[in-house]
Amino acid sequence: MMEYVNPLHMITHKDLSSAGGKGANLGEMINAGLPVPNGFVVLTSAYRDFVKANNLQERIDSIVKDIRADDVTALQNAFKTINDLFEQCPIPEKITSEIVSFYNQLKGVVVVRSSAAAEDLPGISFAGQYSTYLNVQGTDEVLKAVRYCWASLWNARAVSYRLKKGIPLNVPFAVIVQQFIDGEKSGILFTANPVNGRRDQVVINASWGLGESIVVGTVSPDQWVINKAGTTVETTISQKERICAGQNQGEPKNLLSSRNKKKSCCSFSQKRSAKRDAT
Numbered sequence: 001m002m003e004y005v006n007p008l009h010m011i012t013h014k015d016l017s018s019a020g021g022k023g024a025n026l027g028e029m030i031n032a033g034l035p036v037p038n039g040f041v042v043l044t045s046a047y048r049d050f051v052k053a054n055n056l057q058e059r060i061d062s063i064v065k066d067i068r069a070d071d072v073t074a075l076q077n078a079f080k081t082i083n084d085l086f087e088q089c090p091i092p093e094k095i096t097s098e099i100v101s102f103y104n105q106l107k108g109v110v111v112v113r114s115s116a117a118a119e120d121l122p123g124i125s126f127a128g129q130y131s132t133y134l135n136v137q138g139t140d141e142v143l144k145a146v147r148y149c150w151a152s153l154w155n156a157r158a159v160s161y162r163l164k165k166g167i168p169l170n171v172p173f174a175v176i177v178q179q180f181i182d183g184e185k186s187g188i189l190f191t192a193n194p195v196n197g198r199r200d201q202v203v204i205n206a207s208w209g210l211g212e213s214i215v216v217g218t219v220s221p222d223q224w225v226i227n228k229a230g231t232t233v234e235t236t237i238s239q240k241e242r243i244c245a246g247q248n249q250g251e252p253k254n255l256l257s258s259r260n261k262k263k264s265c266c267s268f269s270q271k272r273s274a275k276r277d278a279t
Contacts, residue, residue, distance in 0.1 A: 004046040005098040008039045008178070018043045020115025020174035034277055039110070039178030040102040044117060046095045047150050047173045054089035057170070060154065069163035075156035086151035091143060099146060100139050102177070109137045109180040112145035114152055117172035118162075128215050129158040134244075135180060142177060149175045185265045186211035189274050193225065200228045202275055206266050209243035218242045222265055226275050237264050 011019045011027025019027065023041040030036045051057050063078050103110070114130030131152035133145040152158065153173045162169055187206030192199045205214055205221040213219040219242045225234035240261050266274075 002098050004043055004049070004095045005102050006041050006043060007102070008036065008041060008176070011041060017117050017172055018045065018174065020044065020117050020172070020176075022113060022115035023174050023176050026176065026178075037179040037181055038106060039176060040106075041115065042095075042099055042146055042175040042177065044172035044174045046099075046175075047153075050089070050091055050095060050150065053092045054085075056085060056089065059085060060170070064154070064159065064169055067159070067163075069160045072156065072160075075160055078159070079151075079155045082154040083148075083151045086147055091147065096143060099143060099177075103139060103142050106177070106179055109135055109182075110142065110177050111180045112136050112142060112149060113176040113178070114149045115174040115176050116153065117174070118167050129155070129161060131155075132212070132215075134210065134212060135182075146175050146177075149173075183210060185209070186214070187221065187266070187274070188214055189277075201233070202226050202228070204266070204271060204274055207238075207240050207243070208260060208265050211244075213242055213244040218244070224266070224271055226271065230272065230275065232271070237262065240265070 006015075006019065008023070008027050009030050011023055012031065013024050013028055015027065016024045019041045026036055026039075027041075051060075060082055063081055067074050067078060069075075112133040114132065116130060129152075131149050133148065136142055136145050150173060153171070159169060161167075162171070185206060185208050187204055188211065189205075190203040193201040193203050195203075202225075204224045204226070206223075207214055207219045207221040214221050219240050220238040221240070222238055223234070223236040224232055226232050
């Protein structure tokens with residue numbers, strides 16, 4: 001085991017404080033036999049020592065001191081200042097060498113994702129608040145994406161949310177690097193119905209291309225509500241105007257095919273397989 005990086009398959013829920021919520025959950029999914037893309041976690045110790053090596057914490061504390069959750073301009077200005085500091089400061093060599101070593105084992109194109117230790121806890125959801133970078137390739141670009149993910153801990157939306165929820169502003173922060181899957185279709189599956197709270201129902205949101213279009217809200221996804229017995233109780237096929245694809249760096253673009261706009265993006269067998277994995 002290295003000091004700053006751990007492979008995902010060695011992560012469990014016991015590593016929440018070092019791998020963050022997303023990292024811990026992905027590790028559990030791998031160990032449960034689910035098909036999760038290979039990758040590794042840049043542990044919270046890396047963020048901590050990056051900040052410490054560059055004497056950043058006192059400067060960050062002074063920037064966000066007395067900031068209010070509803071002061072959008074002040075929050076945005078604070079993030080710009082902190083982001084600039086993160087761009088200017090070097091990553092310590094030991095952290096860099098561990099990241100590069102693990103990335104070279106993955107090779108090729110990856111996705112770089114944020115994973116806060118306060119993420120996805122009961123009653124708390126940071127969905128979409130921290131940065132994710134798709135279609136990243138090469139050691140320099142991976143290191144740059146890790147740095148940007150670290151800085152995103154201090155973006156205006158995330159800081160405002162932590163202030164409103166009474167969560168400490170300085171929380172442990174990890175970053176995940178995984179093999180990039182340029183999917184034809186992607187989705188989100190809720191193991192309980194988020195609308196009515198029913199645990200005997202799963203809800204699937206899906207659309208063409210990468211899941212980023214659903215997360216950031218650039219598309220209205222198709223939706224299915226399925227009970228645990230396997231019966232579909234509700235189907236909504238949306239007009240899907242936009243798509244995120246790997247070849248355009250994960251940025252939304254128009255979905256040109258009018259046929260695909262109105263076509264269901266999931267077959268019966270795909271929905272059944274997703275429901276089976278969830279239960």
